[in-house]
Amino acid sequence: MGQRRTEVLHAAIELLDEVGLDALTMRLLASRLGVRASALYRHYPSKQALLDAMVAHLVGTGELPEAEWDELLRGAASGLRSVMLAHRDGARLIAGFHDPGPDAVAAFERLITALTEAGVPAAAVAVDTVMAYANGFTVEEQARKTRWPREGRDRAFDDGLALIIAGIRASMV
Amino acid sequence: MGQRRTEVLHAAIELLDEVGLDALTMRLLASRLGVRASALYRHYPSKQALLDAMVAHLVGTGELPEAEWDELLRGAASGLRSVMLAHRDGARLIAGFHDPGPDAVAAFERLITALTEAGVPAAAVAVDTVMAYANGFTVEEQARKTRWPREGRDRAFDDGLALIIAGIRASMV
DNA sequence: ACCTGAACACCGTTCAAGT
DNA sequence: ACCTGAACACCGTTCAAGT
Numbered sequence: 001m002g003q004r005r006t007e008v009l010h011a012a013i014e015l016l017d018e019v020g021l022d023a024l025t026m027r028l029l030a031s032r033l034g035v036r037a038s039a040l041y042r043h044y045p046s047k048q049a050l051l052d053a054m055v056a057h058l059v060g061t062g063e064l065p066e067a068e069w070d071e072l073l074r075g076a077a078s079g080l081r082s083v084m085l086a087h088r089d090g091a092r093l094i095a096g097f098h099d100p101g102p103d104a105v106a107a108f109e110r111l112i113t114a115l116t117e118a119g120v121p122a123a124a125v126a127v128d129t130v131m132a133y134a135n136g137f138t139v140e141e142q143a144r145k146t147r148w149p150r151e152g153r154d155r156a157f158d159d160g161l162a163l164i165i166a167g168i169r170a171s172m173v
Numbered sequence: 174m175g176q177r178r179t180e181v182l183h184a185a186i187e188l189l190d191e192v193g194l195d196a197l198t199m200r201l202l203a204s205r206l207g208v209r210a211s212a213l214y215r216h217y218p219s220k221q222a223l224l225d226a227m228v229a230h231l232v233g234t235g236e237l238p239e240a241e242w243d244e245l246l247r248g249a250a251s252g253l254r255s256v257m258l259a260h261r262d263g264a265r266l267i268a269g270f271h272d273p274g275p276d277a278v279a280a281f282e283r284l285i286t287a288l289t290e291a292g293v294p295a296a297a298v299a300v301d302t303v304m305a306y307a308n309g310f311t312v313e314e315q316a317r318k319t320r321w322p323r324e325g326r327d328r329a330f331d332d333g334l335a336l337i338i339a340g341i342r343a344s345m346v
Numbered sequence: 347a348c349c350t351g352a353a354c355a356c357c358g359t360t361c362a363a364g365t
Numbered sequence: 366a367c368c369t370g371a372a373c374a375c376c377g378t379t380c381a382a383g384t
Binding site: 125128131136143144166168 | 265268269271272295298299301302304305306307308309310312313316317318319329332333335336337338339340341342343344
């Protein structure tokens, strides 16, 4: 059925890691599949639709583990950063242009509900703030040419995250 | 001297607001100036160089006002957001691809110094966190198709910012 | 169901040459 | 100092036609 569609999607992700977002071309992707560019339009109506599908596939939507509210929040933020860092130009691709898609929205809602039940006031603000931070941090991290070692970047990310979580905790008194 | 260079820069920013980043083409820009695209390469060595110059011009680098540390931080964050929102695709243009440039680095340093003198521990972490938040929030805000009114977006931004500042304050005890 | 061939309307960039 | 003309090596997308 739509199984060639999935092959195209996987080839696109492989090619992204190989050549980067700017060089990810319908024509180049087609040639990797042994096919002409025009053939791709049978599977995706436009390049943008293909990029959207890539984002949806990468982000996925995991289960919410059993954990304290702060661990939940840390997990969501690091999870987003991990998936971005796992692919070349992942931050630009994912943070980029897209209304969030129904799966992402649902995952957000579940997280907000969990925090609310754990007694976090204004849980939506907390989640939005942490996710905006993770997005902003990682976009800049991956855009920067001069890259310091992963260990230090992880620590910087965790330090900022800790600051926000302390702010949420302060609002809970 | 390099005054045609400045005309090109200003025309590019005008054109950005008119047509958006994706339609901002060397050929279209040239035609607005009554000139062929190849003529632009006398003033900027590449399109990327022109985009970098646009970012530098938009971001500028203001004075640091006399204010409490938290007001300083709020001002820096809202200032960044304002300049992004002031131009079509401003967030994507500015947050995008660029090592920060020496002026931006200097402004960062001054802010960190001011916070340190005001008794904020780990002032660098505080500044980085707030700026990553402002970046992430605004990129998402401007990318979203379905736009709610400005007033509500401002409030959401301020709420998140307040959370981070509360976290910094909590670290000061 | 999937693909080709050819075309359309574009890109950024280079370079000799003009004034 | 600034610009033209022409070219090079590309783009995304459409559409009739093939198997």
